[in-house]
Amino acid sequence: MPGVSARGLSHEARRQLAVKLTRVLALYRSILDAYIIEFFTDNLWDTLPCSWQEALDGLSPPQLATLLLGMPGEGEVIRLGFLRYRSVWPLTLLALKSTAWALAFTRTPGFQSPSEFQENSSQSSRLPAPFRKHVRPKKQHEIRRLGELVKKLSDLTGCTQVVDVGSGQGHLSRFMALGLGMMVKSIEGDQQLVERAQHLDWELVQTLEKEAKRNPQVVQTSPHLCPHHVVRWVDPTSLCEDLLQPLECPPLDRTRLLLTGLHACGDLSVALLRHFSCCPEVVALASVGCCYMKLSTPGGYPLSQWVAGLPGYKLPYRLREGACHALEEYAERLQRAGPALRTHCYRAALETVIRQAQPELRRPGVQGIPRVHELKIEEYVQRGLQRVGLDPQTPLNLATLQAHLAQENRVVAFFSLALLLAPLVETLILLDRLLYLQEQETWY
Numbered sequence: 266m267p268g269v270s271a272r273g274l275s276h277e278a279r280r281q282l283a284v285k286l287t288r289v290l291a292l293y294r295s296i297l298d299a300y301i302i303e304f305f306t307d308n309l310w311d312t313l314p315c316s317w318q319e320a321l322d323g324l325s326p327p328q329l330a331t332l333l334l335g336m337p338g339e340g341e342v343i344r345l346g347f348l349r350y351r352s353v354w355p356l357t358l359l360a361l362k363s364t365a366w367a368l369a370f371t372r373t374p375g376f377q378s379p380s381e382f383q384e385n386s387s388q389s390s391r392l393p394a395p396f397r398k399h400v401r402p403k404k405q406h407e408i409r410r411l412g413e414l415v416k417k418l419s420d421l422t423g424c425t426q427v428v429d430v431g432s433g434q435g436h437l438s439r440f441m442a443l444g445l446g447m448m449v450k451s452i453e454g455d456q457q458l459v460e461r462a463q464h465l466d467w468e469l470v471q472t473l474e475k476e477a478k479r480n481p482q483v484v485q486t487s488p489h490l491c492p493h494h495v496v497r498w499v500d501p502t503s504l505c506e507d508l509l510q511p512l513e514c515p516p517l518d519r520t521r522l523l524l525t526g527l528h529a530c531g532d533l534s535v536a537l538l539r540h541f542s543c544c545p546e547v548v549a550l551a552s553v554g555c556c557y558m559k560l561s562t563p564g565g566y567p568l569s570q571w572v573a574g575l576p577g578y579k580l581p582y583r584l585r586e587g588a589c590h591a592l593e594e595y596a597e598r599l600q601r602a603g604p605a606l607r608t609h610c611y612r613a614a615l616e617t618v619i620r621q622a623q624p625e626l627r628r629p630g631v632q633g634i635p636r637v638h639e640l641k642i643e644e645y646v647q648r649g650l651q652r653v654g655l656d657p658q659t660p661l662n663l664a665t666l667q668a669h670l671a672q673e674n675r676v677v678a679f680f681s682l683a684l685l686l687a688p689l690v691e692t693l694i695l696l697d698r699l700l701y702l703q704e705q706e707t708w709y
Contacts (some may be wrong), residue, residue, distance in 0.1 A: 300615060322675065411525065431530065432494075432531050445606065522546050538702065541702070558589065615649040
């Protein structure tokens with residue numbers, strides 16, 4: 266699949282990739298900076314080049330999924346039959362599409378469910394049944410994949426202990442300790458989550474002991490294999506002694522720690538990187554970061570001196586929030602062309618009414634309105650007004666709202682453009698972390 270593999274790049278190639286990314290992101294900054302809920306208030310459609318408008322206007326969601334978000338060179342075939350570009354697209358738009366794929370780190374398509382869920386969509390066939398209890402399917406897949414990776418990495422590096430940072434209810438820690446036999450310390454700042462994790466540990470041990478009695482061939486679970494839970498907030502700006510303290514003192518003080526974190530939110534992933542780069546006892550790291558919009562800037566991004574020295578390196582909140590969206594998942598939604606796609610159009614229409622009623626109120630948070638796609642646009646607007654503290658009986662211009670609704674596909678097209686660029690933002694964030702580790706001489 267098109268894209269860049271970080272593993273195959275030299276240090277200089279990584280630097281030059283960062284240069285290219287900052288240049289491209291600066292070029293399309295107007296798209297990335299835009300809030301889709303301001304589609305009508307800021308007239309976002311007219312900010313696009315006229316040739317782009319002509320190419321994208323009138324495309325159905327499945328056509329957008331294939332022609333815009335689809336991989337370059339993948340035949341133009343969609344579920345509805347054989348499809349070709351209905352017109353010659355401008356070279357600038359084709360260049361955007363090709364560049365977005367060429368400069369982003371390689372991504373695994375998510376159009377098909379992992380094979381472990383083919384028999385039962387809610388239960389992973391590759392995760393033992395006791396470890397699936399209280400765990401949603403997506404999390405089942407994640408803890409199995411990351412747990413098995415950590416086990417391999419631990420064996421390769423001779424680690425004496427795994428530290429799961431931001432462990433939440435302890436699902437990953439439990440699988441690594443009681444399922445894979447590793448010594449695990451779990452660090453979580455929320456006392457209630459830690460208490461819940463300890464209760465689930467106890468439940469699982471009881472289940473495993475019952476299974477062992479029913480089947481003597483099952484290896485008995487040793488009490489010391491349960492995760493050791495610590496209540497502690499990890500400050501990303503300083504080292505955490507609880508994180509570094511070993512559970513058992515190895516011979517000759519040869520502590521070798523492996524740090525991991527599943528969905529290490531915002532600056533927590535940065536804290537893991539800093540411990541890995543600064544502490545000799547930390548010899549391995551397996552981190553899956555998330556919530557880039559919660560990164561401190563500066564502090565959490567940029568980390569490397571190289572990226573910090575590049576023109577256009579800054580990534581405001583809007584860009585980092587966009588990088589959290591899964592392009593593949595949205596492309597799949599476009600292929601299905603379900604009515605839920607109109608949500609962005611509805612919200613953008615609501616924003617126009619909010620601005621008319623109270624001009625100083627901009628982009629207020631609207632608590633989730635259930636089953637949006639089943640509502641008429643005026644019903645949605647009335648409920649939205651109530652949720653932001655405005656009079657739901659405010660007179661509405663139904664003709665204007667219907668005119669907005671008629672532009673639903675334009676709203677979807679603009680959002681798809683922004684989403685096409687989102688992997689470039691994520692690539693720059695991750696690349697910055699790789700360059701930081703190389704500058705600290707902790708990456709070969």
